[in-house]
Amino acid sequence: MSLNTIAFYLHRITGVVLSLYLCMHFTFLTSLKTGDYERLVKASKEFFVLHLLLFLACIYHGVNGIRLVIHEFGYMYKYRKILLYLTFVITFVIWVLFCWKVIK
Amino acid sequence: MEVIFRIKRFDGGSSYWDEFKVPINMTVLEALFYIKENIDSTLAFRAFCRMGICGSCAIRINKKPMLACETQISKLEKETIELEPLKNFNVIKDLVTDFEGFFKKQKLAKPYLIRKSKGEIQQTPKQLEEYYKYTLCIKCGACVSACPVAKRCLGPAPVVAAHRFNRDSRDEGKEERLKALSDHIWHCHFVSDCSEVCPKNLHPAEVVQKVRLEVLKFNLGW
Numbered sequence: 001m002s003l004n005t006i007a008f009y010l011h012r013i014t015g016v017v018l019s020l021y022l023c024m025h026f027t028f029l030t031s032l033k034t035g036d037y038e039r040l041v042k043a044s045k046e047f048f049v050l051h052l053l054l055f056l057a058c059i060y061h062g063v064n065g066i067r068l069v070i071h072e073f074g075y076m077y078k079y080r081k082i083l084l085y086l087t088f089v090i091t092f093v094i095w096v097l098f099c100w101k102v103i104k
Numbered sequence: 105m106e107v108i109f110r111i112k113r114f115d116g117g118s119s120y121w122d123e124f125k126v127p128i129n130m131t132v133l134e135a136l137f138y139i140k141e142n143i144d145s146t147l148a149f150r151a152f153c154r155m156g157i158c159g160s161c162a163i164r165i166n167k168k169p170m171l172a173c174e175t176q177i178s179k180l181e182k183e184t185i186e187l188e189p190l191k192n193f194n195v196i197k198d199l200v201t202d203f204e205g206f207f208k209k210q211k212l213a214k215p216y217l218i219r220k221s222k223g224e225i226q227q228t229p230k231q232l233e234e235y236y237k238y239t240l241c242i243k244c245g246a247c248v249s250a251c252p253v254a255k256r257c258l259g260p261a262p263v264v265a266a267h268r269f270n271r272d273s274r275d276e277g278k279e280e281r282l283k284a285l286s287d288h289i290w291h292c293h294f295v296s297d298c299s300e301v302c303p304k305n306l307h308p309a310e311v312v313q314k315v316r317l318e319v320l321k322f323n324l325g326w
Contacts, residue, residue: 008252008295071294074317077310080296
């Protein structure tokens with residue numbers, strides 16, 4: 001499988017993950033009405049690692065989306081491979097910075 | 105020196121892998137002929153010109169769609185080489201695939217000159233240059249095989265064909281063609297593997313984006 005295809009499938013998978021999370025997030029917000037804050041905050045802490053991974057999916061989907069929009073408007077086609085590598089690098093750098101900030 | 109060819113075969117009912125030892129100092133196509141003439145005469149594959157012009161011998165070599173006639177075994181630098189029929193095509197037998205759907209999709213893009221006016225058509229060398237590159241498409245199906253969404257949409261090859269005629273100064277059917285494409289061109293996700301595998305370096309991924317913009321402008325009346 002080429003890196004292009006991997007990028008394509010990752011974009012799809014992260015898109016589905018973000019959609020599912022959005023549904024879960026809305027459910028979570030609705031449950032705030034019950035006022036059971038302590039349980040919810042505790043649950044949120046338990047899923048800390050998953051939240052970090054979710055943010056990774058979010059950054060990748062966003063950065064790769066920008067890359068696709070650039071190409072779809074007919075720009076930077078010649079640099080498509082560099083942009084593809086840059087997508088992964090930028091995603092990783094932002095994610096590491098985010099993790100460092102949160103854990104710190 | 106020899107290498108092992110692992111060939112994905114299909115007998116009409118089930119598919120299975122078969123292995124053959126072939127000499128290294130030849131092209132993949134020559135090795136297929138070697139197998140057919142010396143080892144197993146039932147092996148089916150398609151070939152014609154043997155020089156990268158007809159596009160008949162496109163198959164997947166180590167998962168990548170390539171022309172068998174233009175691929176030297178030694179350059180693959182592998183001891184075992186996997187040969188499979190093109191993806192996104194129905195297999196007829198062994199490495200032979202059915203191109204009927206492919207050419208049906210080609211027809212949808214109206215890949216021919218559409219003339220409304222009559223009379224002599226003149227074209228300067230500069231005007232010829234505008235589209236000449238795209239006339240080199242050999243309809244081998246490699247781009248369609250590499251595309252992960254080709255089964256659900258038109259695929260890259262018909263768009264390249266449409267683009268070739270859209271750029272032709274003699275053609276008067278660009279609007280007609282864009283209209284025909286407008287329902288089929290939005291599925292491309294710019295995976296751009298079609299550009300990586302095109303044996304004629306036509307960069308179908310770039311062409312698809314260009315045509316999409318043209319379709320968009322046409323639909324918006326710009």
